[in-house]
Amino acid sequence: MPLNDLSTRVAGLNDWYRLHAATEVLRHALTAPDAGRLALVSSFGAESVVLLHMVSVIHRDTPVIFLDTELLFAETLVYQQELTERLGLSDVRIIRARDAQRADPDKSLHKRDPDACCALRKTRPLQRALDGFDGWITGRKRFHGGNRAALDFFEIEDGTGRMKVNPLAHWTREDVQTYIEENRLPRHPLVSRGYPSIGCIPCTSPVDEGEDIRAGRWRGSTKSECGIHFVNGRAIRIGETA
Numbered sequence: 001m002p003l004n005d006l007s008t009r010v011a012g013l014n015d016w017y018r019l020h021a022a023t024e025v026l027r028h029a030l031t032a033p034d035a036g037r038l039a040l041v042s043s044f045g046a047e048s049v050v051l052l053h054m055v056s057v058i059h060r061d062t063p064v065i066f067l068d069t070e071l072l073f074a075e076t077l078v079y080q081q082e083l084t085e086r087l088g089l090s091d092v093r094i095i096r097a098r099d100a101q102r103a104d105p106d107k108s109l110h111k112r113d114p115d116a117c118c119a120l121r122k123t124r125p126l127q128r129a130l131d132g133f134d135g136w137i138t139g140r141k142r143f144h145g146g147n148r149a150a151l152d153f154f155e156i157e158d159g160t161g162r163m164k165v166n167p168l169a170h171w172t173r174e175d176v177q178t179y180i181e182e183n184r185l186p187r188h189p190l191v192s193r194g195y196p197s198i199g200c201i202p203c204t205s206p207v208d209e210g211e212d213i214r215a216g217r218w219r220g221s222t223k224s225e226c227g228i229h230f231v232n233g234r235a236i237r238i239g240e241t242a
């Protein structure tokens with residue numbers, strides 16, 4: 001779809017779904033005839049179970065892309081397997097970098113150049129995994145702050161014409177907790193050990209009471225996103241081209 005047409009469509013969807021619940025937004029993404037082919041991209045992290053559960057209820061055959069950077073916590077890998085089985089997700093795709101062994105044989109690139117490491121282990125593998133899809137669904141939320149503070153339900157990824165859907169954009173931390181409790185869903189085991197946001201081992205640390213939810217990601221550096229939600233280092237908004 002031409003970018004101008006997609007921009008118009010995305011703006012219309014944001015307007016139409018402005019006051020709708022997350023499940024209605026997700027249902028549109030997964031079932032509307034004109035929505036195209038969408039995948040859920042999940043880290044199987046601290047809050048991931050919410051969207052994974054919603055997807056399992058609405059359409060459990062939805063492709064779920066899980067980026068295994070080969071630097072993840074063992075708890076994440078176990079949680080991924082357990083959740084997949086428990087929720088009956090039938091199409092979870094575990095994606096790894098094809099050239100990590102050659103480009104970063106001792107897994108130390110994150111120390112020298114974390115952006116290059118994320119590009120190697122996350123951004124490029126994700127773009128490859130999304131080949132053939134018209135869009136993807138993310139679990140980002142406004143309360144995460146930073147570049148996410150003004151997030152809409154629907155947005156444009158970049159000039160490729162892919163749509164990104166953020167059904168939980170307006171959820172609060174309490175909404176996440178309530179949904180998990182009401183549906184008796186298992187939380188990632190590291191949450192109770194002080195990790196409200198979970199990524200790779202070298203780039204994730206626990207947070208203290210009162211700290212920002214993502215304060216433990218790339219702690220001590222200016223980096224705050226892995227790059228899968230950015231093109232050329234900046235967010236792409238409706239009406240812009242990459």
Ligand code: SF4
Nearest residue numbers: 110114117118200203
């Ligand atoms: S989060 Fe850290 S270890 Fe993981 S891919 Fe990015 S830089 Fe590498």
